[in-house]
Amino acid sequence: MGKLKQLTDHIYYLPFEKETDRPNLYYIQGEDFSLAVDAGNSGKQTEKFYEALGEAGFPLPSLTVVSHWHWDHTFGLHAVKGLTLSSELTKEKLKKVQQWQWTVDAMKERERTGEDIPFCTECILKEYPDLNEIKVALPKITFSGKMKLDLGGLEVILEQRPSTHSLDSVFVYVPSEKVLIVEDADCEDFYHSNIYRKELLTDMTEYFKSLDYVYHCLGHADAESKEFALQRLSEVTCVE
Ligand SMILES: [Zn+2]
Ligand SMILES: [Zn+2]
Structure with missing residues (x-):
């Protein structure tokens, strides 16, 4: 099956890569069409995903939804085939990011103003030896x-909710596969002092508890069980 990995009967993914902060890219296969979750951190990752799908004999996704605005999940959007979807908030934020200049000086300046963070600069410079390619x-x-999709024999529920990681987060729930795709949403907010806000954490944890699922699918790590994720989140330090 090449680089693509299988999670459940109808869900596959291209695994995350630590080196340049590439996230897991998910593929949800319906009888009528397929949905991808996240575009990748560059056209190169998107193409790698499509190559892996090709090797597996799968059609390209008709629709790609992005989980939140961060570069590593969205900068591949230009290379995506088919339709692309996001929350309204994600698009608003990406409109601002479109105005950003991509020189090391401009990136350092954004770190100074807090618009962006050093970890992103570091990974972007590795993913893009030529910054003009961004x-x-x-x-x-x-x-x-909330939005419901019928992929043909497979229902998918997309829900935009503020998360501890980003206010524009979209969660992708596939009830019949018992899968919730969380991507980065249950991490802390790297743009605001790396902390968990208690109210957001409580709200998000209640949301997880309300859903019937087994696989808690992350952006930059292997999937966890719902129980494991809830236990992990119950132990994080947070502020009011
Ligand atoms: Zn993120
Ligand atoms: Zn990420």
Whole structure:
């Protein structure tokens, strides 16, 4: 099956890569069409994903939804085939990112103002030896709140909710596979002092508890069980 890994009957993923902070890219296969979760951190990662799908004999996703605005999940958008989808908030934020200049000086200045963080600069410089290759594209379709998709024999529920990681987070729930794709949402907010806000954590944890699922699928690590994730989150330090 090449580089693609299978999670459940209908869900596959291209595994994360630590080196340049590439996230897991998920592929949810319906009878009528398929949905991808996240675009990748560059056109190169998107193409790697498509190559792996090709090797597995799968059609390219008709629709790609991005989980939040961070570069490592969205900078591949320009290379995505088919339609692209995000929350309204993600698109608004990406419009601002489109204005950013990509020189080391401009990146350092954004670190100084807190618009961006050193970890991103470091990984972006590794992923893009030529910074001119960075292209920030906007998703074609946006939504807010909740959205249901019928992929053909497979229901997917997308829900935009503020998370401890980012206010524009989209969660992808596939009830019949008992899968919740969380990507980075249950991490701390790296843009705001690396902390967990108690209110957001409580709200998000209640959301997890309310769903019937087994696989808690992350952005930059292997999937966990729901129980394991809830236990981990119950032990983090947070502030009011
Ligand atoms: Zn993130
Ligand atoms: Zn990420």
